[in-house]
Amino acid sequence: xxxxxxxxMSADAPSGDAEPADSAARTVQAAWQARARGEGAADVTGxxxxxxxxxxxxxxxxxxxxxxxxxxxxxxxxxxxxITERLTAxxxxxxxxxxIPGIWCDIATGGPGDASRASRIGPxxxxxxxxxxxxxxxADMDALPLQDAKxxxxxxxxxxxxxxxxxxxxTTVVLGAGLALAEYARTHTLAGTVRLVFQPAEETxxxxxxxxxxxxxxxxxxxxxxxxxxxxxxxxxVGLRPGPITSAxxxxxxxxAGPGGHTSRPQNTVDLVYxxxxxxxxxxxxxxxxxDPRSGFALVWGQVQAGSVANAIPRAGQLRxxxxxxxxxxxxxxxELVEELAHQIAxxxxxxxxxxxxxxxxxxxxxxxxxxxxxxxxxxxxxxxxATTVAQSLGGEDFGWYLTYVPxxxxxxxxxxxxxxxxxxxxxxxAVDERAIGVGVRLLAGAAVExxxxxxxxxxxx
Numbered sequence: 001x002x003x004x005x006x007x008x009m010s011a012d013a014p015s016g017d018a019e020p021a022d023s024a025a026r027t028v029q030a031a032w033q034a035r036a037r038g039e040g041a042a043d044v045t046g047x048x049x050x051x052x053x054x055x056x057x058x059x060x061x062x063x064x065x066x067x068x069x070x071x072x073x074x075x076x077x078x079x080x081x082x083i084t085e086r087l088t089a090x091x092x093x094x095x096x097x098x099x100i101p102g103i104w105c106d107i108a109t110g111g112p113g114d115a116s117r118a119s120r121i122g123p124x125x126x127x128x129x130x131x132x133x134x135x136x137x138x139a140d141m142d143a144l145p146l147q148d149a150k151x152x153x154x155x156x157x158x159x160x161x162x163x164x165x166x167x168x169x170x171t172t173v174v175l176g177a178g179l180a181l182a183e184y185a186r187t188h189t190l191a192g193t194v195r196l197v198f199q200p201a202e203e204t205x206x207x208x209x210x211x212x213x214x215x216x217x218x219x220x221x222x223x224x225x226x227x228x229x230x231x232x233x234x235x236x237x238v239g240l241r242p243g244p245i246t247s248a249x250x251x252x253x254x255x256x257a258g259p260g261g262h263t264s265r266p267q268n269t270v271d272l273v274y275x276x277x278x279x280x281x282x283x284x285x286x287x288x289x290x291x292d293p294r295s296g297f298a299l300v301w302g303q304v305q306a307g308s309v310a311n312a313i314p315r316a317g318q319l320r321x322x323x324x325x326x327x328x329x330x331x332x333x334x335x336e337l338v339e340e341l342a343h344q345i346a347x348x349x350x351x352x353x354x355x356x357x358x359x360x361x362x363x364x365x366x367x368x369x370x371x372x373x374x375x376x377x378x379x380x381x382x383x384x385x386x387a388t389t390v391a392q393s394l395g396g397e398d399f400g401w402y403l404t405y406v407p408x409x410x411x412x413x414x415x416x417x418x419x420x421x422x423x424x425x426x427x428x429x430x431a432v433d434e435r436a437i438g439v440g441v442r443l444l445a446g447a448a449v450e451x452x453x454x455x456x457x458x459x460x461x462x
Contacts, residue, residue: 043188044184044188044445044446044449045380045381045442045446047180047183047184047188048177048180048181048184048441048442048445048446049381049442051179051180051183051184052176052180052438052441052442055176055179055180056437056438059172059175059176059437059438059441060434060437062082062086062172062175063168063169063171063172063434063437064154065082065154066079066082066163066168066171066172067154067155067156067162067163067168068154068155068156068157069156069157069158070143070144070156070158070161070162070163070168071141071142071143071158071161072142072143072144072145072161072203073142073200073201073202073203073204073208074100074101074142074200074201074204074208075101075142075200076101076141076142076200076201077101079101079141079171079198080096080101080102080103080141080198080200083103083141083171083175083198084096084103086175086179087103087105087175087178087179087196090179090182090183091182092105092107092178092182093105094196097211097212097215097217098215099211099215100200100201100208100211100212101141101200102197102198102199102200102208102211102212102215102217103196103197103198104195104196104197104198104212104217105178105195105196106129106134106193106194106195106196107178107181107182107185107190107193107194107195107196108129108132108185108190108192108193108194109185109188109189109190129193129195129220131192132190132191132192132193132452132456133191133192133193133222133223133451133452133455133456134192134193134194134195134220134221134222134223135192135193135194135195135221135222135223135224135225135448135451135452135455136194136195136196136197136218136221136223136224136225136402136406136408137174137177137178137194137195137196137197137224137225137226137444137448138174138197138198138199138224138225138226138399138402139167139170139171139173139174139175139196139197139198139199139226140167140170140171140199140200140202140203140208140398141167141171141198141199141200141202142167142200142201142202142203142204142208143156143158143161143162143163143164143165143167143168143203144161144162144163144164144165144203144426145160145161146160146161146162146164146426146427146428147159147160147162147428148162148164148428149427149428149429150428150429150430150431152431162428164425164426164427164428164430165203165229165425165426165430166228166229166413166415166425166430166432167202169229169413169415169432169436169437169440170226170227170228170229170440171198172437172440173227173413173437173440173441173444174196174197174198174226174444175196175198176437176440176441177194177196177440177441177442177444177445177448178194178196180441180445181194181445181448181449184445190449190452191449191452191453191456192222192451192452192455192456193220194448195217195220195221197212197217199212202397202398202399205249205250205251205358205359205360205361206359206360206361206398207360207361207398207401208398209361209398209399209400209401209402210398210401213401213402213405218402218405218406221402221406222406222407222451222455223367223370223373223406223407223408223451223455224399224402224403224406224407224408225370225373225374225408225409225410225411225444225447225448225451226399226408226410226411227410227411227412227413227440227443227444228397228399228410228411228412228413229412229413229415229425229432229436230390230412230413230414230415231415231416231422231423231424231425231430231432232416232422233388233390233412233413233414233415233416234414234416234417234418235414235415235416235417235418235433235435235436235439236382236386236414236435236439237386237387237388237414238374238378238382238386238387238388238411238412238413238414238439238443239387239388239389239390239411239412239413239414240366240371240374240375240378240387240388240389240390240409240411240412241366241371241389241390241391241392242366242367242368242371242409243365243366243368244296244326244327244363244364244365244366244392245364245365245366245390245392245393245410245412246363246364246392246393246394246395246396246397246399246400246410247296247324247325247326247363247392247393247394247395247396248323248324248325248326248328248331248334248360248361248362248363248396248400249322249323249324249360249361249394249395249396250322250323250324250331250334250335250357250358250359250360251320251321251322251323251357251358251360252299252319252320252321252322252323252338252355252356252357252358253318253319253320253355253356253358254279254318254319254320254342254353254354254355254356255316255317255318255353255354255356256272256275256276256279256306256316256317256318256319256346256351256352256353257272257315257316257351257352257353258270258271258272258275258313258314258315258316258350258351258352259315260272260312260313260314260315261312261313262311262312262313263310263311263312263313264311266313269313270313270349270350270351271313271349272306272313272314272315272316272317272349272351273306273307273313273314273317274349275317275346275349275350275351276304276306276317276319278345278346278349279319279342279345279346279353280301280304280319282345283299283338283341283342283345284298284299284300286341286344286345287299287337287338287341290337290341291325291330291334291337292327292330294327295325295326295327295329295330296324296325296326296327296392296394297323297324297325297327297330297334298323298324298325298394299321299322299323299338300321300322300324301319301320301321302320302321302322303318303319303320303321304317304318304319304320305317305318306318322360323338323357324394324396325363326363326392326394327363328362328363328365328404331362331363334357335357335359338355338357339355339357342355343355360396360398361396361397361398361400361401362400362401362403362404363400364397364399364400364403364410365400365403366403366408366409366410367403367407367408367409369407369454370407370408370409370451371409372454373409373447373450373451373454374387374409374411374443374447375387376447376450377443377446377447377450378443380446380450381442381443381446382439382442382443390412395425397410411443413436413439413440413443414436414439415432415433415436416433417433420433
């Protein structure tokens, strides 16, 4: 995948004189119907390819700037400002969320009978952006509390914070796809609205997706699409999977209490450490006998704390771990079951326990139709061989919250240089092959247009 030089950057400007209103309406109506029949996909593919060739260097520089200035969840103010500046320079009108540093921005030509505007912004997040389907492209912006271990000129300048999960790439990809489609919409018809969403705080529990949804940004959306970097896939490869692709991820804390005592007389007190050991081993085992094994359920402990000396039974202890499952139904019932079994296991030892079960994220369950949309975009843009089926992951992603309301899909974006090392996410040395930016831009732009075709086609055929 060759790297093409970029032309000098310039702010986009609205197109020139418009046709008379009735003629424009007929033109848009014809284009709308053609798009619903699936015509013109190659035109979009070629346009975005050529647009990216002119803007590749700019987008790589944008990504590197974000990489040098990472921000933790709900602190992404500089990142949001950089995105806002670039969208505004393109003639768009990005909207900032009130309580968090999130952004949304609509791109549309308008529906039948409305060719008056190259881009349209809804009056509020839940407003109607215009005729036709609304497809959301979502990017997460936050970094991780890790030290950047890479020796590159654009390494993080913030001690103890770096982009080790590819969110700088995700942000750049969605920005690029939006800018390309905005320029396309000035001379062509989009059969719907693309809603760009730049979300903060994906890495936190609960994630920023809930705040975006609470702000009403999802109300007019018909489908949602996103990408996530995958260091196990070569650049140029897109990983797809219908159904669950990532896991639910919740936090479990169990606090234990007892009177304490001497280790020589455990019969006279509550042997708190022994009770903790029973919970550590028996709670996961009991859950695995009460839950359908096909759900991919796992409770794994990550932290155990109790006592300070060898010959004293402590008065307090704490267990902390995560619950993960690929099943939405299992995720719904897990809190009550964990609490029930934990109390049953601890009861024989006389320990008082408090179970604090904190919701994190639901599983990302890709809609089959939206996976087909991504697959079609991959085939049209890169050829069928560029798509591959990926395994399910027990990692969590708060994109799952959006898919509890609208259909959609997450695609894996290959970031490994062919023949190069396989890095891991959430590690300070994670590095990406920046050619993945172009793959993501062209994929999401093509998928948005393909989604218009599928959604509008289903409406016309109903």
